[in-house]
Amino acid sequence: LHDEGTVLGVDPPKQSEDEGSFPADAQKEFLECIEQLEGITQLLKITPANIPDGLLAKNPNLSQSYRPNTAFVMMQIDKKDPGNEDVYGAYKECFSKFGIKAVRADEIEHEDVITKRIIWEIQTSEFLVGDLTKERPSVYYEIGYAHSLGKRVIMYRKSGSKIHFDLLAYNCPEYVNITELKSILMKRLEEATNRKPENG
Template sequence: MDTKELSTGIATLTIEATSFFDAALAECGEGTTPHWHFNENRNLYWDQLTQKSRLLSQKTQETLLNVIALFIPSLKASPVLDESDEKDVRRCVKRMRATLKLRKFSAWDIEVLHDEGSVLGVSPPGQSEDKSNPPVEARNEFFECIEILEGIAQLLKITPANIPDGLPSKNPNLSQSYRPNTAFIMMPIDKESPDNEDVYGAYKECFYKFGINAIRADEIEHEDLITTRIIEEIKTSEFLVGDLTNERPSVYYEVGYAHSLGRRVILYRKKGTSIHFDLAAYNCPEYKNITELKSVLMRRLEETTNRKPEKG
């Protein structure tokens, strides 16, 4: 990518946006949105604009999308930027488009509602532009995003030729959506139950023999909500295992979330465990004991990885 073209695009976007927000301020004033308008009229300020200003907004939105179209392919090929930077760009474009309509963009992650280990329900992720955004606040938010894009554009100028030795580039032959040789085990967690710990030990042992590091939720190091880290593990682990023994709602939720992402989950259950209707169509072999679990899992991993176990 020609970074000069990207810089020119950002400069053009800045000029057009400045013209739009200047016009919006002149036509709507600098007042803040009354509290009682927040959920009643998201077009509170947009409706006050002249047709000329609305057309300027639409033109600026088109320029924004053209600029973002330059970003995304370059992000994927960059040796120093990663998926989190791509998320920042995607979030910026949604925020910026909303400000150009004098609306407030908001988004929220999935949230699991639970009480003492019992899952009570799930609040799904979402986003909206339901709130009006006064021109002065919309302008400030827009140019905050411009600063973010300019910072990322600077990093895109770094090429393999001028990267310090030892900094790895992305491998184009690997999907950037997962971390190779990682596994996340979704299963009941009860350290007071020897059977549970033996089952988990069997999973870890089998994966280890193939050079794969397997963990479950209680081993995750985290500083934020544990549910957020679990979701990240489901998104990025190369292998996913769901053990439906004890029919725990949390495990069903995690497996369902993985399926919603199009991820393939290896399912097992202890003999005598019932399968709820939502997973009844999926292959979920039974195991009578730890020895049988290891046997079926080792065969499965040989087939899945197309290699023999290397570690003792």
């Protein structure tokens, strides 16, 4: 909207044609934009409605169907840290008591780029768990992607772990040790599945 040459409610343009830019700078900026667009188009890739079954068998990334009794665990991966592995073991154990198979990114068999398979796991797993201990950027990214799909993520963190601003509004209970983690996760899964755990 204009009123006697004044733009109302809009900041004036910051770029001027009088200010030149070096070709190398322009090329760098262009390539950065293309890289960002490639990432976005990867996330927004639309799956054709009718994919032949044989093609799905060869490439599970093409399917975005729901897989019952599956869980994808998003957490820091550090096999040199025994405590970290114990936490993952607790997640697997609790899910298995409800007949749910839980996996983490480093356990996934794949022939393609691992990030594509992670995206597929997030899209198709029945349950998603995010452990925010140690504030891993990849975990925040994966949880953000899950939220963009409208999926709920069960979140936990070790006592004293900071939560960044974008997830502050979400329920993310703390656990002091493995015993407490198992206890709160089992209660959550009983409510989420409306089932009693096996052997307990």
